[in-house]
Amino acid sequence: EKWAATRPKHPPTRLALQHFDATYGTELGSLWPSIRIALLSEKKYGALINVFSSDVSLAELQVQGCRDFINDGVVQTSFEGGAKNESSDVSMAKAEADGLQESPLQHSPNLQCFVFQRGDIRRFKPARPDQFGLFGYYLMDAASVLPCLALDVKDGDTVLDLCAAPGGKSLALLQTQLIRFLCANDSSVSRTKRLKQVLQSYIPKQFLTEDTLRITSFDGTMWGEIEKNAFDRVLVDVPCTTDRHSLMEDDNNIFNKSRTGERRSLPQLQLELLLAGIIAACPGGEIVYSTCTLSLNQNQSVVEQAIHLAQEQHNIHLQVVSLRPLVQMFKNTFHFAPELHLGEMVIPHLAANFGPIYLCKLRRLT
Amino acid sequence: QTATPSAQHNQVISPDKPAAELSVSSLLDMGFTDSQARHFYDSVSNVRGRRDAKQVVSTLTALFVLGLNPSSVQLALDKCPELYTVKEAQLQQRIAHLRKLGLVEGSLQRMVVHYPKILTVPVKTVKNVVQFLRQKCLFTTQQITEILRESPAVVLEGQDQLEYKFQYVYFRMGIKQAEMVRCRLFRFSLKEVRNRHAFLERRGFYQTPDKKGQTTIINPKLDSILNVDQDTFVTGVAQASLEEYDVFQRLLAREWKEKDLEQSGIKAH
Ligand SMILES: C[S@@+](CC[C@H](N)C(=O)[O-])C[C@H]1O[C@@H](n2cnc3c(N)ncnc32)[C@H](O)[C@@H]1O
Numbered sequence: 001e002k003w004a005a006t007r008p009k010h011p012p013t014r015l016a017l018q019h020f021d022a023t024y025g026t027e028l029g030s031l032w033p034s035i036r037i038a039l040l041s042e043k044k045y046g047a048l049i050n051v052f053s054s055d056v057s058l059a060e061l062q063v064q065g066c067r068d069f070i071n072d073g074v075v076q077t078s079f080e081g082g083a084k085n086e087s088s089d090v091s092m093a094k095a096e097a098d099g100l101q102e103s104p105l106q107h108s109p110n111l112q113c114f115v116f117q118r119g120d121i122r123r124f125k126p127a128r129p130d131q132f133g134l135f136g137y138y139l140m141d142a143a144s145v146l147p148c149l150a151l152d153v154k155d156g157d158t159v160l161d162l163c164a165a166p167g168g169k170s171l172a173l174l175q176t177q178l179i180r181f182l183c184a185n186d187s188s189v190s191r192t193k194r195l196k197q198v199l200q201s202y203i204p205k206q207f208l209t210e211d212t213l214r215i216t217s218f219d220g221t222m223w224g225e226i227e228k229n230a231f232d233r234v235l236v237d238v239p240c241t242t243d244r245h246s247l248m249e250d251d252n253n254i255f256n257k258s259r260t261g262e263r264r265s266l267p268q269l270q271l272e273l274l275l276a277g278i279i280a281a282c283p284g285g286e287i288v289y290s291t292c293t294l295s296l297n298q299n300q301s302v303v304e305q306a307i308h309l310a311q312e313q314h315n316i317h318l319q320v321v322s323l324r325p326l327v328q329m330f331k332n333t334f335h336f337a338p339e340l341h342l343g344e345m346v347i348p349h350l351a352a353n354f355g356p357i358y359l360c361k362l363r364r365l366t
Numbered sequence: 367q368t369a370t371p372s373a374q375h376n377q378v379i380s381p382d383k384p385a386a387e388l389s390v391s392s393l394l395d396m397g398f399t400d401s402q403a404r405h406f407y408d409s410v411s412n413v414r415g416r417r418d419a420k421q422v423v424s425t426l427t428a429l430f431v432l433g434l435n436p437s438s439v440q441l442a443l444d445k446c447p448e449l450y451t452v453k454e455a456q457l458q459q460r461i462a463h464l465r466k467l468g469l470v471e472g473s474l475q476r477m478v479v480h481y482p483k484i485l486t487v488p489v490k491t492v493k494n495v496v497q498f499l500r501q502k503c504l505f506t507t508q509q510i511t512e513i514l515r516e517s518p519a520v521v522l523e524g525q526d527q528l529e530y531k532f533q534y535v536y537f538r539m540g541i542k543q544a545e546m547v548r549c550r551l552f553r554f555s556l557k558e559v560r561n562r563h564a565f566l567e568r569r570g571f572y573q574t575p576d577k578k579g580q581t582t583i584i585n586p587k588l589d590s591i592l593n594v595d596q597d598t599f600v601t602g603v604a605q606a607s608l609e610e611y612d613v614f615q616r617l618l619a620r621e622w623k624e625k626d627l628e629q630s631g632i633k634a635h
Pocket of ligand 1: 144161162163164165166167169170185186187188191218219220221237238242314
């Protein structure tokens, strides 16, 4: 009887699994079983260190065997680059051939994210507030830091986070302390409230003034009409099928029968958001599109169409910026999908159970 | 009637009952070889110290009567020294009960040598397990005999654990009794079964059949899940890496531990 326990016949988590089996089974082929089991098992977190907290228990984390994957990746890669000239020549040649020669990725040393080693399934303790009420770290999917790293903010940049709530990526961006002005937007009013709370629990008041931070609740698809050609960097972290959540939680699940329409229209919404983000960026500015789904329809296809429409409808020329250097840097921490024709994707794996995170970077040429 | 320390070396008996003597020479008489007799005598002395020699002799006799040869007897007693403490009448009763359950000559002896502990289990316990297998799990008499023969340890597994395992395999895996018996399911711990099944299921290689017994994929046979070594299972059947299986087993253990805690928490309220 224990096993025949009564469950609703078609819980959304089940529908999600059926849907993913059908689509990802084909799209991802032999990669799918390993991703599937990782999605259905406990995910790993990263602890994004709060530079503003006086109670950053770094030592404590290190004792537990955690490491900062960001700086580790940087050190590792520069070492490898020195040692293996040949292979770096090859990748340079390829980058040049693609017309995508990149200056090596730089990032703020303030950005630190601790993770447990590969295969280590221990969990982080919940963060504690210090004497000023600021928390020592923010627990998030470590792969969610990648879109922020890919955005590659420079000192004095103005940044738009178009879909910002609950605020993990905004928080990561602010940790760099490079941003002159951040606009954090999310159409959901309740989620924007949550975003405010998060920022207030991590960042001292003096950095949250009106001339450095604006929090808004607009429909992001309309942004292009509000503010064109304005931001050095735009993060477009769109709503998606949130694959992991959809498989694990029946509450608030987009595979609920009643939300079929909403789910089907996601790619269209994503496209409109990305286009709005592109328009909001200034010429020469950079845009990162990201999702937490494996879906081709919500990832590469959206980017492809956005590039096309930006040119057709707005006469904006875009260049796809290779994220290979980023992949190279962090391949010891994450599993990346091989050979995506557009963008990069962190795929979940039991030993490194982060993601899925898709990211693609564009640069406005005009 | 305790033996004096000096007497202990050779004989530990009541002098008025020479038949119950346990000495190296009496062991030789029973058919043990020289070295067996020595080994046996020493190990008995070590284990039992001030033992009841009569008891030891009756155990030995019972095993001989059952038809075990001296080296089998030694093997059984080395594996399960508790047998020395079992009263002869109980031994006879238990053996008779096993015969009644259909364990014919040959398989009965093999079972005792392989799993001597079976003779330390009260008839009542065995009866309960048999009744459970028959009434709750609907195994046939013949199947129950086979289960006992192939996996005698079921009698000591504990009813809760047994019920859980049966229900897991029956409902979650959709396996019928005959196949459970054929694949010697009861030789495997619940944990092993669950680890392997859950690993396959989450990878998308195993589905619980619906009411009509249908699945949209072809499930691997229970035999190929259980009766293969770990490497073959992981890389062959599940097409995964050993690293993944290693991590998965740890994750699953934690999941179940926390689920159990949660459930006992609910019960407590
Ligand atoms: C993937 S979440 C963003 C997560 C966030 N970037 C973080 O790192 O914490 C997507 C968000 O998009 C918001 N959203 C949905 N439709 C939107 C729209 N039309 N305009 C702006 N935001 C929207 C949702 O409320 C949701 O909070």
